[in-house]
Amino acid sequence: GPYTITYFGVRGRCGAMRIMMADQGQEWKEILMDFADWTKGDLKASCVFGQLPKFEDGGLVLYQSNAILRHLGRNHDAYGKDGKEAARIDMMCDGVEDLRLKYGKMIYQEYDTGKDQYIKDLPNHLDKFEAVMAKNKTGFLVGDKPSFADYSLFEVLLNHLVLCSSCLDTSPSLKSFVEKMSARPKIKAFLGSDAYKKLPINGNGKQ
Numbered sequence: 001g002p003y004t005i006t007y008f009g010v011r012g013r014c015g016a017m018r019i020m021m022a023d024q025g026q027e028w029k030e031i032l033m034d035f036a037d038w039t040k041g042d043l044k045a046s047c048v049f050g051q052l053p054k055f056e057d058g059g060l061v062l063y064q065s066n067a068i069l070r071h072l073g074r075n076h077d078a079y080g081k082d083g084k085e086a087a088r089i090d091m092m093c094d095g096v097e098d099l100r101l102k103y104g105k106m107i108y109q110e111y112d113t114g115k116d117q118y119i120k121d122l123p124n125h126l127d128k129f130e131a132v133m134a135k136n137k138t139g140f141l142v143g144d145k146p147s148f149a150d151y152s153l154f155e156v157l158l159n160h161l162v163l164c165s166s167c168l169d170t171s172p173s174l175k176s177f178v179e180k181m182s183a184r185p186k187i188k189a190f191l192g193s194d195a196y197k198k199l200p201i202n203g204n205g206k207q
């Protein structure tokens with residue numbers, strides 16, 4: 001710390017890191033970028049990849065939402081107990097990223113024509129995470145405590161429950177995972193906060 005997020009007024013690619021920091025008892029500053037200012041280009045030109053989110057940890061400046069999650073994982077004992085667990089957590093985080101990319105493509109490019117088919121195909125994607133969650137038996141993807149991959153999976157599942165409220169009905173381990181994560185006191189408080197509720201999930205208002 002001190003942690004600062006610079007991003008647009010959406011949950012988007014900062015949904016998971018906010019939930020993770022809340023659960024870890026961390027505070028952070030939010031610099032909310034409005035899109036008109038962004039299109040002027042000054043801040044964009046200063047971003048390593050020309051994109052947000054930008055994350056500051058004191059003097060350290062990071063971009064790439066999954067790199068930010070990993071940094072928080074390292075700093076808050078949420079990256080496994082050893083190298084093997086860390087590698088499996090990386091694998092699961094990358095798997096969640098694949099789901100995020102599919103979800104984002106549907107939301108931003110194919111919502112009207114592709115939403116129904118996306119929901120039909122969803123079980124084929126969620127069953128991979130269901131199998132890992134069911135096998136690990138601790139209530140987390142890897143090891144016996146939440147890792148940054150758990151926070152990313154949890155957040156992306158919350159978004160999918162908005163898209164399709166029944167999408168976990170055939171995934172009992174994922175359903176229990178979402179219920180348990182939602183019940184963690186600091187997460188429950190954050191999900192109930194105006195700061196969380198006032199932000200739309202995506203930049204185009206579709207969900």
Ligand SMILES: N[C@@H](CCC(=O)N[C@@H](CS(=O)(=O)O)C(=O)NCC(=O)O)C(=O)O
Binds near residue numbers: 010013050053064
């Ligand atoms: N891989 C990056 C993607 C970041 C990204 O796509 N940022 C978008 C906003 S959002 O899709 O995350 O909401 C952006 O800056 N868009 C503005 C621009 O590209 O000029 C990450 O994970 O952080």
